[in-house]
Amino acid sequence: KSPNRNQNGFESTVAKQLPIGVRSWRIDEHLGRGDSCAVDTLVTSFQDNTPVYNYSIANSWTGNLGSPVQSKLFFDRTQKTRFLFSNPYDVYAINVEDIRFFNTKTPYANLTYRTSLPRNREEDYFRALYSMNFNRYLNFGGLFNFILGRGRYQNQISRALNGGFWSSYNGKRYEFNVVMMFNDFRNQENGGLKDIPSITASSEFQYLPTIFDGAVAAISTYKSGIFYYNHKYSLGFDKERKLKNDSLVYDFVPVTSFIHTIKYENAKKRYTEATANAYYTNAYYSPSNTRDSIRYQNLRNTFSLTLEEKFNTLLRFGLAAFAEHELIRNTNYSSETKLLDEYEQNIYIGGELSKNEGKLIKYKFRGQMALVGKRIGDFTVKGNINTDLKILQDTVSLRAYGEVNNTSPEFFMNRYRSNHFEWDNNFAKTFDIRIGGRLTSKKTGLSLGFNMANVKNYLYFDHNALPAQYDGSLQVMAFDLQANLRVWKLHLDTKAAYQITSNKEIMPLPTLALHSTLYFKTTFFGVLL
16 A cells, blocks of 8 residues: 545555456467457356356266266367377366466456255366466466266266466567366266166165176276477567657567477376176176276477568468477277387478458468378368458358368277277278358347268267278258347347258267256446445
């Protein structure tokens, strides 16, 4: 506090006002470019703000928070890594693309805690985030998530832990982003309910028999660690700019940037059973217990050269070219015996054409191809265009995208060893074409989306839990609607999706999915301080 004299000459003490301001962004893994995003401080639908409900409005899972999840909406499905056994945990797992970097004028913290009923069967969710700036350029932040789902049935406890640290520096010529994150998930497995026809309305769910009894003590775990470092040095010049008071300032205009990115992933999936399990037909390596583990390690180095958009005032777009080296190691154990241990190396080249400045139109087109290695011939071409249209008194945002992917199967889809399952395959590359678009009204909050995919050589798991490939073409089409309606202080927020699939045997999808939230919103108290 600082002493001041008021108009009557008496000394008073006035609290010093602290500057308030939080800027947040996510980055592109290859080039480290930031894409601004809003800081979430809303209380609307707070009760539904959990990883599963944020992921998709329709999901396949056991219903226990912390258990593996797959979206029933085809275009909501994600693949954060190239490790087959990580995909069911995408909803909870933290990767570089999930990190929000901050630049704050004052330290920023966000704490969240949720629980549920009944007691002894509740689900707990805790989240803590903290970020602070040491100066105008350097920021440091940390995140910790904890989930504990006790389950409705026997042997169904799920526990999820993840978090880590990040830092960013945004100087005149030099910038960096660094991330260190971990994921640690543990799930009890019960195989599902046993003797389902005998279940009645009076059955007590916590005592219902399960396929795996307590003696089996089946446990599945997934752990991963991620280190990511991206840094950039820019060459450019200082441009003179005159302020309203006729004073001059100099803004740095980058011309060319040199970028290096290194990312290391280390992930491990483990499945154990304390005793023999008669549910499975095979026990290849141990008839008395099961100890299977699979490890995936990936080290990537990417070197990029960019021509910055801010300098290119004539053509108003940015250019980038990059080369990437990838080293992968896949290992497979059962009962402490190493069954598979293979390395692969790949070299990719790629480029990007983008426009992020201006108000009329923004776009980004990127292509990448594997030139050397086991994935030679793999390529990805994708792009998106965004623009705003003035229609009467409304502003309508239009977004269109398209992508073409030609990808080799993940290693463990071709070769895998465990106590209960084994396979050796030689699957062909998957060719995937997707297009889509979205119209959003800023005035009404109404949003309409369209997506379509044509997939050749689609990979899936059959009814025997074995990988298979459909050698024909599979088509999926989807429409979705988001509407936020308001009458007086009553709100109805609705999301709906309609899907069509050309082969329901290979790709079973629900035709219609709907999620609505009805709530009353008003203000009971004004500003207290």
